[in-house]
Amino acid sequence: MLPYIDLGFVKLSLYGPIFLVGAVIAIIIVRLLAKKAGVERSDALFAVIYGMIGLVIGAKLLYFFTKLPSIIAKFDIYIDLFKMDYVKALDFAFGGMVFYGGLIGFALGVIRYCKHFKVPVWGLVDLYTPFLPFVHGFGRIGCFFAGCCYGIEYNGPLSVHFPYNEVVPQLSEVSRFPVQLVEAGLNFICFAVLITLMRKELNRAEGDRKLKQGQLCGIYLVYYIVVRTLLEFLRGDALRGKIGFLSTSQIISVLLIIPAVLLLRAKNRERVFFVPATENHITKTQGIDKNK
């Protein structure tokens, strides 16, 4: 729709700022809820930063893996392209991002932070989970503006005819299904459900909570596996990679079924937002001032 805004000295791609707006709003709300969820506010912020680094690396790497078969198949042409214009060659190999790579990268970044600084992982996982579809929704709106991740040819109600996009010229050839906006809408609905569940649990006493650690994440994963698998059939951008009749994302969705089930099962896990008893926690709750 509007891939970039020309500011005169630079063309500002809209995808990044839209994604950033969603991320900043999410980080602000996460920090506000952190204390109630038993997480230090500084940990809530720093772990997100580690997660965002992992997100970019993971999303770019998975995109590269979807392009790798093409590059290997026509390696001599790719080398010629690299010699003529390495910018375009690098853009071909790394110019996009894949959500699942970003999700896995984000999770690994957060886990790395927790292991390094000995912070409980589950508290952060449960705190962040509702905001994953929230930020992703903003990302899909960015996709709509950028013209990427577009839908199949479609001429029915709510079809969209994109203007000519020099980066994706085939986008404007036909009217298309607004799959980016549909996925964004579904993500925001998922966010509303998860944040409602989260707030209900936070307002209950620890012993009365019904969910266990990781189950919020399991609910989100199940939702996304189903939605993404179905929406992939409405995607028109074949360049993102296929193996047989399944797209890369559908295959990853299948692989994530087992982790989703394990998260939902929550065997041997504490109640959600469980705060482990530490010396500081005990002395504070008992009103003991160790400095006296």
Add this chain to the structure above:
Amino acid sequence: MNGLSIALGVVGIVISVIFAPLFGFIPALIGLVASVVAIVLSINTKKATNNAEGGAGFVLGIIGATLGVVFFIGCLACGACSASYGAWGCLGGGCNAASDIESAAGGSLDELNKALDSLKDLNF
């Protein structure tokens, strides 16, 4: 570690703001990486000193990373700025490099586009 994070934060901002508009997305990427390292080092400093130190490196790193992302994505989207073209960059109210490349390159630009199209047409 605190000093290094501040230094890298400054380096990231300088490279992103000055060198990226002149020379394209590679300096923007370098500035972005320097800023990210500054952020990570400042977080380590903050955790080690219970938030007493590391604030400056953290803020500088965030600013550098934001600017790096803006110029990296902007220059990559424009596509005309690359080290091989020299110092045209994006300054001066619009990038002149794209039209100049097209008129000067002529046939070799067609070859470039054919190579890119043959890669894009591949499905598996």
